[in-house]
Amino acid sequence: MNNFTNLRGTVDLLPDQLIKWQNVEKIIIEQLFRSSVKEIRTPILEMTELFMRGIGEGTDVVSKEMYTFLDRGERSCTLRPEGTASVARAIIQNGKSTKPFQKLWYMGPMFRYERPQAGRQRQFHQLGVEFVGYESLRSDIEIITLAWDILEKLGIEELNLEINTLGDHDDRVSYQKEFLKWLEVNKNSLDLDSQKRIDKNPLRILDTKNVQTKKVLENAPRLFDFLSEKSLERYLTIKEKLKLLKIPFIENFNLVRGLDYYTHTAFEITSGALGSQATLCGGGRYDNLISQMGGTETPSIGFAIGLERLILLSGNDLEKSRDTDIYIVNKGVHAETLAMELSRKLRNYDLITELDLSGASFSKQFKKANKLKSKSIIVIGDNEAFKNEFVIRLFNNENLEKKEETISIQDNIKLEKWLKNNLLLDKNF
Numbered sequence: 565m566n567n568f569t570n571l572r573g574t575v576d577l578l579p580d581q582l583i584k585w586q587n588v589e590k591i592i593i594e595q596l597f598r599s600s601v602k603e604i605r606t607p608i609l610e611m612t613e614l615f616m617r618g619i620g621e622g623t624d625v626v627s628k629e630m631y632t633f634l635d636r637g638e639r640s641c642t643l644r645p646e647g648t649a650s651v652a653r654a655i656i657q658n659g660k661s662t663k664p665f666q667k668l669w670y671m672g673p674m675f676r677y678e679r680p681q682a683g684r685q686r687q688f689h690q691l692g693v694e695f696v697g698y699e700s701l702r703s704d705i706e707i708i709t710l711a712w713d714i715l716e717k718l719g720i721e722e723l724n725l726e727i728n729t730l731g732d733h734d735d736r737v738s739y740q741k742e743f744l745k746w747l748e749v750n751k752n753s754l755d756l757d758s759q760k761r762i763d764k765n766p767l768r769i770l771d772t773k774n775v776q777t778k779k780v781l782e783n784a785p786r787l788f789d790f791l792s793e794k795s796l797e798r799y800l801t802i803k804e805k806l807k808l809l810k811i812p813f814i815e816n817f818n819l820v821r822g823l824d825y826y827t828h829t830a831f832e833i834t835s836g837a838l839g840s841q842a843t844l845c846g847g848g849r850y851d852n853l854i855s856q857m858g859g860t861e862t863p864s865i866g867f868a869i870g871l872e873r874l875i876l877l878s879g880n881d882l883e884k885s886r887d888t889d890i891y892i893v894n895k896g897v898h899a900e901t902l903a904m905e906l907s908r909k910l911r912n913y914d915l916i917t918e919l920d921l922s923g924a925s926f927s928k929q930f931k932k933a934n935k936l937k938s939k940s941i942i943v944i945g946d947n948e949a950f951k952n953e954f955v956i957r958l959f960n961n962e963n964l965e966k967k968e969e970t971i972s973i974q975d976n977i978k979l980e981k982w983l984k985n986n987l988l989l990d991k992n993f
């Protein structure tokens with residue numbers, strides 16, 4: 565027999581772990597809802613061409629990390645490595661039915677063939693937010709503060725925001741010319757990886773982790789010095805606004821991001837509480853992506869947060885789930901029918917109910933209710949069932965007399981009254 569295991573770099577998320585995931589997702593979705601950001605869901609599988617054109621063939625993501633295969637119709641397909649290119653495609657494709665300005669979010673699995681380690685997987689999850697069609701500085705600030713506030717709301721500590729500007733297309737062309745000249749002269753002082761990047765993706769050399777190369781780069785021309793007046797003005801104003809809003813940040817002129825579509829603002833949020841994979845959130849402006857992919861000129865900005873890393877850092881208080889409100893103990897052929905009827909009826913209330921499915925002895929069922937710390941139990945044996953009634957009582961309650969009630973199965977009013985007085989105290993129904 566085969567012993568199947570999951571693929572390297574993928575994980576099973578089990579029910580106990582998912583309590584925290586669900587609580588984190590709930591807080592995030594609430595923040596987005598309150599900020600008028602609407603959900604979009606795009607396919608996990610896309611044409612390979614989309615990512616090659618959208619993200620850039622020279623990037624690590626496209627050249628080394630994609631899960632790409634031919635489907636049975638010989639079409640090259642790729643499991644999405646990120647969400648921005650797919651959103652851009654969806655905007656272009658559904659152009660007539662979508663509005664020119666859209667604030668969108670998505671959450672789901674992404675796939676990159678990377679070396680797995682703590683906080684880095686081959687199948688991982690992102691929350692992405694894209695403000696499509698927005699050009700103003702306000703959108704840059706709103707997107708950065710939204711990312712920041714979500715992380716703060718989840719109690720993530722030691723947050724650091726790093727920002728940079730990549731200028732517009734023309735700024736980068738004139739910079740790249742000078743930078744390439746400099747690279748030719750200094751080629752031999754760079755590490756091998758960086759040397760390989762000179763032809764493919766020279767800007768990426770700027771965010772090398774190699775200490776020696778970093779030192780050499782200190783003398784390289786800076787993109788900042790090639791910004792047009794307009795680009796510079798834009799960047800300086802963004803810094804000013806962040807200061808006014810009391811969002812602490814540091815400038816990192818080497819922050820170029822790993823995807824080719826960025827223009828102007830680029831940013832990352834890291835946490836000192838994470839190990840080597842410290843980047844929780846990455847984002848920036850991509851004013852040319854949609855037009856380059858065949859759409860109309862659509863300036864846009866967005867970010868994505870890695871959910872695995874977020875879950876690692878968010879507080880233990882989010883691991884708690886709601887307790888069981890009612891455990892339905894039942895034994896006997898007639899009792900079980902009544903119990904099933906009750907279980908259905910109780911789904912109408914904001915209560916967590918569990919119907920015992922075992923048919924075990926009453927004492928075993930009581931033990932199970934006890935183990936679950938159920939707030940109350942319903943007990944139905946055949947005696948009760950013959951009379952079409954059941955007993956409901958608060959579990960582990962000293963004052964049993966007062967809290968116990970025998971209720972006829974038809975008597976919804978009496979049941980509701982009991983639930984209201986004992987379990988639904990602070991809820992409207």
Ligand code: HAM
Binds near residue numbers: 647648689846871873
């Ligand atoms: P990214 O920087 O490639 O940006 O990814 C964003 C975040 O996803 C990272 O900061 C990290 O938290 C998480 N992440 C990336 N790769 C992995 C991995 N292998 N395992 C675990 N987590 C990972 C983007 O993907 C852009 N689409 C963001 C964006 C949206 N820019 C504009 N709009």
